[in-house]
Amino acid sequence: MRLIIGREIIEMLIEMTKNANVEVCGFLLGRRDGEGVLVSEVRKVRNRLNSPSAFEMEPVEMVRVIDEAEERGLEVVGIFHSHLKCPPVPSERDLEGMRNWPVVWLIVTPEGEVRAWVLREGEVEEVEIVDERR
Ligand SMILES: [Zn+2]
Incomplete structure (x- = not known):
């Protein structure tokens, strides 16, 4: 399994993370491509927990992003969020989320x-x- 994503998208997510004192979260939109997942856009969704150590996407915004993606022929291929004080490895809480959302977690x-x-x-x-460019 590979996640194909442009460097500029990664840089944007890092910037977003640096400029927030709570976990930032949202969706990776794009399409599946054989064993890979190709990301074309990211959509931030408000973290309704406002927490520096956990996230929960605001449900109304979440549905809006999913609907809009579908209308445009894009799939939700991943979920991104930030870790402010620990390594970028799934927490117990994240594992729970991954069971509910079996997509790539960035x-x-x-x-x-x-x-x-x-x-x-x-x-x-x-x-x-x-x-993406390689
Ligand atoms: Zn996490």
Whole structure:
């Protein structure tokens, strides 16, 4: 499994993370491409917990983003969020979320660390991040 994403999107997510004192979260939109997932856009959704150590997407905004993506022929291929004080590795709470949303989970830190994860047969597995231009 590979996550194909432009460097400029990654840079934007890191900037977003640096400029927030709560976890930022949202969706990665794009399409599936064989064993890979191609990200074309990101959509931030408000973290209704307003917490520096957890997130929950605001439901109305969340539905709006999903509807809009579908209208435009894009799929929700991933979820992104930030970790402000710990490494970009899924927490227990994230694992719970990953069971409900079995897409790629991208985690970003303000230091610019970025890693992606997916659940496969109940086990967490790292996803390779590939720069779109390569
Ligand atoms: Zn997390």
